[in-house]
Structures are given as structure tokens and as C-alpha cells.
Amino acid sequence: MKFYAKRLLLLFVMVLSTSFFCLAQEKEMLTHVEPPFWWTGMTNPDLQLLIHGKNIASFEVSLQYPGVQLKKINKVENANYLFLDLSISKNTKPGTFSIEFTKDKQRFSYTYQLKEKKKRAQVGQAITPADVIYLITPDRFANGDTTNDSTEDTQEKLNRTNDDGRHGGDIKGVMDHFGYFEELGVTTLWLNPFLENDQPTYSYHGYAISDFYKTDTRLGTNDNYKNLVETSHKKGMKVIMDQVFNHCGAGHWWMNDLPSKDWLNQWDTFTRSNFTNIAASDPYVSSSDFDLLTKGWFDINMPDLNLENDFLATYMIQNSIWWVEYSGIDGIRLDTYPYPNKHAMSRWMKALTQEYPDFYMVAETWAERASYLSYWNNDKANKDGYVSNVNSISDYALYYSLIRAFGKDGNIEEVYKTLAEDFVYGNPGNNKVFNGNHDVDRLLALLDEDVEKLKLSMVFTLTTRGIPQIYYGDEILMKNKRPDGKVRQDFPGGWKGDSRNAFTESGRTPKENEVFNYIKTILNWRKNAKSIHKGKLTHYQPVDNVYVYFRYTNVENTMIIINNSDKDYPTFSLERFEKSLEGYSKGKEILTGKSLENLQNVNLSKHTALIIDLSK
Structure with a gap:
């Protein structure tokens, strides 16, 4: 034995x-x-x-x-x-x-x-005009876990004194402030990319991804992100993931051993993109301009991916599906949408909607005219035969008109004229509308630090057609201009030792609280405003820089009046709008809570807005 x-x-x-x-x-x-x-x-x-x-x-x-x-x-x-x-x-x-x-x-x-595969709870498009998106740059929002400020597996270490350096914000910092999001009234979180960016410098922004399947350890783990999504859902909120198809980071693991020479768009010498989005749709574009847009590199540390390579296109499409299924996200924002091969992008849209019908995907389409943007948001084939399959675009045309309208000596007719071009879109009601983001100067800076004009821009953004998005910190009057590192500034109170905590009422100045509460009032009213969520839009040509429009369904009607002028109207007549007021005799003004016992005229001060819920 x-x-x-x-x-x-x-x-x-x-x-x-x-x-x-x-x-x-x-x-x-x-x-x-x-x-x-x-x-x-x-x-x-x-x-x-x-x-x-x-x-x-x-x-x-x-x-x-x-x-x-x-x-x-x-x-x-x-x-x-x-x-x-x-x-x-x-x-x-x-x-x-x-x-x-x-x-x-x-x-x-x-x-x-x-x-x-899990059964998704959401039936139909998860993110709709009933939502308000809150955009966050994670490294700059709040440092919830100081143990991951610098990590062994990444090169760039913490340096909060450097505007372009790592400041230590992370996923836990976002999760620590759900109370703030709930108080403010936003419904959806969009984080700039949280995936690994293993670069020696300037990696905080997230757009130079070095591993498409791994959360940057300075921000957390994949499980941390998944927990963020799950917690959001428990609290009745939603999450959009920021994805990048046009380029990767120079530190990506495959850069040392490319599958094939055509994995990247390679040039004899470093060649930067011309950043001319409209070249992708221009019927008269020269081949050199087109190639510079679609094959030029964003930066020397951002190699340009060649989605004409079918293996790479499949890899990127599967990566999107993997993150949707793994994390349960509600939508995707696709960075620099017109830059990669547009046929591969159309294939991506089809693949995602095949797997997740009505899934919300918004394309970053940076162009100043609605006609340019309509190439990507069209319900039929374009004249060149191209079908984008995009169901939401970033409405830069409306953004630029908004900045012109509310800027110094601006006329609100700018937004009226831009909205009048909505006939070019397949679905303008699904456009993402915004008055600020991580790529432009802060809203208050662009409006010459005029707080009243900032408030007017918020009223418009949150009540016009489309799905609104605001940028973190604009609600507390952050006002920096570019370069990017200054615009993406730290939220006061997100770090231990900060001189004040602007996440709390006591940590904000009186003027900051005034604006915070103003936006908070709109957002929390908006949550139940079916006229805004599902209503049609009728607007009237502005007169003397006063713009009046209505959002309405068969049973609800909201009148918005924006006085962008320097003139007070103690008895602003509503007679001109009687067709839209038909069947209604009174109303309640949302921002002040005051009741209107008749709809003959209103007191309209300069640089103010009224949001009036009408009743019979």
C-alpha cells in the first residue's frame, strides 16, 4: 500500500x-x-x-x-x-x-x-430631453481617495501646482458628492474619459488612452466605475461614458508592437490634423484637406487610429459593447466623431443599436452651422449616399449663437435664427445643447463676467428643445479662460485642506449661492415639467432683444420670456402671444414663485427671464 x-x-x-x-x-x-x-x-x-x-x-x-x-x-x-x-x-x-x-x-x-448577458431595465432611449447632463473632469472634481494620487503602474505623479498635471481627483471623489448632484437637480453624469492614460506628462484629461479595458489606477478600478453606475441608478440618475475612437495614447501597450503598419495613420514625418470638421462632409473637399482631418494626428502623444483596418474597427466596436454590458451605462459620448473613418463610425452606430435598441449615443460634432451638423444627424441618406446612423449630435451651432446672443452687446435673435434652421436635422429634439464644456473658455469668462447674462443663458439652455448639458463649476461662477488646464480647474472643497468647500452653502459666496439656487430652482422644477420633456416649441421673433417662446403638450404649456435688453418693461404686453396663450388665464412664475392672476401683461426687468407655468 x-x-x-x-x-x-x-x-x-x-x-x-x-x-x-x-x-x-x-x-x-x-x-x-x-x-x-x-x-x-x-x-x-x-x-x-x-x-x-x-x-x-x-x-x-x-x-x-x-x-x-x-x-x-x-x-x-x-x-x-x-x-x-x-x-x-x-x-x-x-x-x-x-x-x-x-x-x-x-x-x-x-x-x-x-x-x-443582463436584461437592461431601460426600455427605449435611456437619456432624453427629460434629463440634464452634468459634465465632470474627474481629476479636477474631488479627491476621494488620497492613496491612489500616484500609482506604481503609471508614470505621471501627483502635482497639483501644475495646471496641466495630475491633481488627484478620482471616481470616489465623484461618488462622495451624490448629495450635491441631487440638491442641484441634475439627472445624468458624464465623466471625461477615466480609462488609463499612461503618459509621462499631460495625462489628466483622459483622451490619450493607453488601455481601452482598464480604468486609470489614479482614478480607481473598473469595479469602482461599475459601482458609480450602479449607485447612480439606485439614486434615479444615469451615466454617460466618454469614448475615443480617433486616437489612442502614445503609451498604449500596442505602440511597442503594432499588429500591422496600417493599424495607425502613419506619415513620413509627424503631421497634425487640420481640425476642420467640415472637411468630412464638404462635397468639394480636396483630398489633402480630407486626409489631414481624418488621418492627421491630434498631437504627438496621440497616435491616429486607422479604422479602415477592419480588425481595429471591430476591436473598437466590441470595446464599446463590452463597457455597456459590463458597467450598465446609459449612454456614450463619442469624442471627435467626424475625424475617424466615417463608414466605420456608421458601422459602430449600427452595431450598438443592434445590440441595444434606442441606446443613447451623442457624437461630438464641432462645427458652427446647423447645415454642417445635419450631415451627422439626418434621418435619410445624405446626397453623397452616406448614412451616419447618429441619433444625437453636440449642438455647437446653438452653443456659438448662445454665446453671441448673451455676450456683450449681443442680440438674442442669434438663437432664434439658429433654431429656425432645425429643418435640416433628422431629430433636433435629440441634440445635446450646452453652454459650456471642457474644451472652451468658462461660460462666465465668455460673457464678460456678467452674472445676469449667465443666468439667462442657463434659462435658455434648460428650456429650449434638446437634451441640456452643463459643465461642473459653472453653477458656482468658475470663470477661467484657456489654456485647458485652467478651464478644467479644481472644484473648491474637493481636496482636504482647501480654503473653502463650495459643495456647501456656507462655503459659497453670496453671489455663488444666488446663481446656484437660481439653477437649482430651474432644474428641480424641470424634473416634472412634461412641457419641457415632451413638448413642442413655438417661438416668436425677438423684438427689442426680448425673446418669447412656448413649450407645450396637449395638457401643459410653459411660457418663457427672456429680456436680453438693457430696458425695463414694467407692463410688458402679452397680447402678441394670444394664440399660444389661448385657453389659459393665469400662471405661476417658477423662478420667483409668484402667481399671475391674468395674462395681459407682466413686469419684465432688464436682463431677466420669466418661466411661467400656465393654467386655465
């Missing part, structure tokens, strides 16, 4: 040693497998795995798992890559399976996991 026991023990040790050898060999042979896991029950049964490892293309590949078929093994010019085309049938069970790699006498396996 002792003899057999020794033989059994020896056999166990040999098996265990072999297992450890295989695991070690697997770790040595494979450096990346992406996506890291996937789901059963997806609408699209196809999955393409990126496999990266030393000379991995010389191995034979096989797998055995009920419902999973290895359809094709794709080799590229770099022998350190394989792209495996899998098909996962509808009835495949969740579980793990081994991908076997063999070459001569070498053999190792990789364990891949399939999880069960």
Missing part, C-alpha cells in the same frame, strides 16, 4: 507541476487577450478575440465548448498577433472554456469566460 501511495503522490506532484508549467507558459506566451471576457445571449453571435503573444501566429488554435465555434483564425503581418473569429450560438450556456495553442511538442491553454 505504501508503494501505491508513493506512486499516487508522485503522479499528483507531476500533474501539479505540469499544471503550474502550463500556467506559467500561458502567462509567458500570451500578453493580451481582448476583450477579456464576453457574454452569452448577445444579439450579434460574432466575437473577434485579439490574441497577443510572442510568435503566437505560429501556433495552431482549437477549442471545444458547446455552442462556441471557432470560425476563422486570422493572421496579420506581425506574427505576435492572431485574431480569432468566434460564433456564440443563441443557446450557449455561460461558463469557461479552454483555447488550446499547439506547435510541435509545445502546448498550452488559455481559459476564457462567457458570462450571462
Whole structure:
């Protein structure tokens, strides 16, 4: 018996040693497998795995798992890559399976996991005109976890004295302030990219991604982000993820070992983009201008991705789907939408909506005219045959007209004229409207520090058609001008030792509290204002810099009056608007709480707005 026991023990040790050898060999042979896991029950049964490892293309590949078929093994010019085309049938069970790699006498396996696809609670588009988006630059909002201010696996360390450096804000800092979001009245959080940006300098902004599947450790972990989304949902709020397809960071792991030369748009010497968005839709564009837009680099540390490469396009599309399924986000904002290959972007939109019908995706489309923007938000094919499939665009045309209207000596007819061009869009009501973001000077600075004009711009942004978005800190009168590092300034009170805490009433100045409460009043009224959520828009040509418009449904009607002039109107007549007032005899002014016992005239002071809920 002792003899057999020794033989059994020896056999166990040999098996265990072999297992450890295989695991070690697997770790040595494979450096990346992406996506890291996937789901059963997806609408699209196809999955393409990126496999990266030393000379991995010389191995034979096989797998055995009920419902999973290895359809094709794709080799590229770099022998350190394989792209495996899998098909996962509808009835495949969740579980793990081994991908076997063999070459001569070498053999190792990789364990891949399939999880069960969750049923999304949201039916229809998650983010609608009933919402208000609050845009946050995470590194600059609040430092909730000081232990991750600098991390071993990233190069740039904390330096809060540097406007362009890492300041230590993180996901926990955002989560620590749900009470502030709830008090203010916003419904949706949009964080600038939180994925790893492993650059030696200027990495805080998040747009030079070095790992598309990993949260930057200075901001937290993937689980932290997932927890942010789950907590938001428990509190009745939503989350938009900022994604980037046009470029990656120079520190991305594949930059040291590209799958193929055409993975990037490469030039003989460094060539910067011309940043002319309209070149993507210009029917007369020169090939050189078009190439500069779509293939030029954003910066020397932001290599330009070539989405004409089908493997890369599939990789990026699957990455979007992975984050939607993994985290449960409610929408995606796609950075620099016109810059990449537009056919790949259309393919992305179709793939996302196939998997998640009506999913909210807003394209960053930076152009000053509605006609330019309509190329991307169109309900039919453009004249060149291109169909974008985009369901929401960033309404820069309205943003620029808003800044002109409320700026020094501005005329509110600017926004009236821009809205009059809405006929060019497929769905203008889904446009994202905003009066500030991370790429432009602060709103108050652009309005010559005129607080009353800032308030008027807020009234317009929050009551016109579309899905409104405001930028963190504008509600407490942040006023810096560019460069970017100054615009994306730290929120006072987000760091221990700050001289004041503007997240609280006592930490804000009287003027800051005045503006905070003004916006808070609109936002919390807006949550139940069906006339704004679902209502049509009728507006009247401005006269003497006074703009009047109505948002209405069959049962609700809200009248908005914006006096952008320097003149007081103690008895501003409403006779001109009697058609829109028909059937209503009184109202309540939202900003002051005052009741209007008749609708003949109102007291309208200079540089003020009235939001009047009408009643019969």
C-alpha cells in the first residue's frame, strides 16, 4: 500500500507541476487577450478575440465548448498577433472554456469566460430631453481617495501646482458628492474619459488612452466605475461614458508592437490634423484637406487610429459593447466623431443599436452651422449616399449663437435664427445643447463676467428643445479662460485642506449661492415639467432683444420670456402671444414663485427671464 501511495503522490506532484508549467507558459506566451471576457445571449453571435503573444501566429488554435465555434483564425503581418473569429450560438450556456495553442511538442491553454448577458431595465432611449447632463473632469472634481494620487503602474505623479498635471481627483471623489448632484437637480453624469492614460506628462484629461479595458489606477478600478453606475441608478440618475475612437495614447501597450503598419495613420514625418470638421462632409473637399482631418494626428502623444483596418474597427466596436454590458451605462459620448473613418463610425452606430435598441449615443460634432451638423444627424441618406446612423449630435451651432446672443452687446435673435434652421436635422429634439464644456473658455469668462447674462443663458439652455448639458463649476461662477488646464480647474472643497468647500452653502459666496439656487430652482422644477420633456416649441421673433417662446403638450404649456435688453418693461404686453396663450388665464412664475392672476401683461426687468407655468 505504501508503494501505491508513493506512486499516487508522485503522479499528483507531476500533474501539479505540469499544471503550474502550463500556467506559467500561458502567462509567458500570451500578453493580451481582448476583450477579456464576453457574454452569452448577445444579439450579434460574432466575437473577434485579439490574441497577443510572442510568435503566437505560429501556433495552431482549437477549442471545444458547446455552442462556441471557432470560425476563422486570422493572421496579420506581425506574427505576435492572431485574431480569432468566434460564433456564440443563441443557446450557449455561460461558463469557461479552454483555447488550446499547439506547435510541435509545445502546448498550452488559455481559459476564457462567457458570462450571462443582463436584461437592461431601460426600455427605449435611456437619456432624453427629460434629463440634464452634468459634465465632470474627474481629476479636477474631488479627491476621494488620497492613496491612489500616484500609482506604481503609471508614470505621471501627483502635482497639483501644475495646471496641466495630475491633481488627484478620482471616481470616489465623484461618488462622495451624490448629495450635491441631487440638491442641484441634475439627472445624468458624464465623466471625461477615466480609462488609463499612461503618459509621462499631460495625462489628466483622459483622451490619450493607453488601455481601452482598464480604468486609470489614479482614478480607481473598473469595479469602482461599475459601482458609480450602479449607485447612480439606485439614486434615479444615469451615466454617460466618454469614448475615443480617433486616437489612442502614445503609451498604449500596442505602440511597442503594432499588429500591422496600417493599424495607425502613419506619415513620413509627424503631421497634425487640420481640425476642420467640415472637411468630412464638404462635397468639394480636396483630398489633402480630407486626409489631414481624418488621418492627421491630434498631437504627438496621440497616435491616429486607422479604422479602415477592419480588425481595429471591430476591436473598437466590441470595446464599446463590452463597457455597456459590463458597467450598465446609459449612454456614450463619442469624442471627435467626424475625424475617424466615417463608414466605420456608421458601422459602430449600427452595431450598438443592434445590440441595444434606442441606446443613447451623442457624437461630438464641432462645427458652427446647423447645415454642417445635419450631415451627422439626418434621418435619410445624405446626397453623397452616406448614412451616419447618429441619433444625437453636440449642438455647437446653438452653443456659438448662445454665446453671441448673451455676450456683450449681443442680440438674442442669434438663437432664434439658429433654431429656425432645425429643418435640416433628422431629430433636433435629440441634440445635446450646452453652454459650456471642457474644451472652451468658462461660460462666465465668455460673457464678460456678467452674472445676469449667465443666468439667462442657463434659462435658455434648460428650456429650449434638446437634451441640456452643463459643465461642473459653472453653477458656482468658475470663470477661467484657456489654456485647458485652467478651464478644467479644481472644484473648491474637493481636496482636504482647501480654503473653502463650495459643495456647501456656507462655503459659497453670496453671489455663488444666488446663481446656484437660481439653477437649482430651474432644474428641480424641470424634473416634472412634461412641457419641457415632451413638448413642442413655438417661438416668436425677438423684438427689442426680448425673446418669447412656448413649450407645450396637449395638457401643459410653459411660457418663457427672456429680456436680453438693457430696458425695463414694467407692463410688458402679452397680447402678441394670444394664440399660444389661448385657453389659459393665469400662471405661476417658477423662478420667483409668484402667481399671475391674468395674462395681459407682466413686469419684465432688464436682463431677466420669466418661466411661467400656465393654467386655465
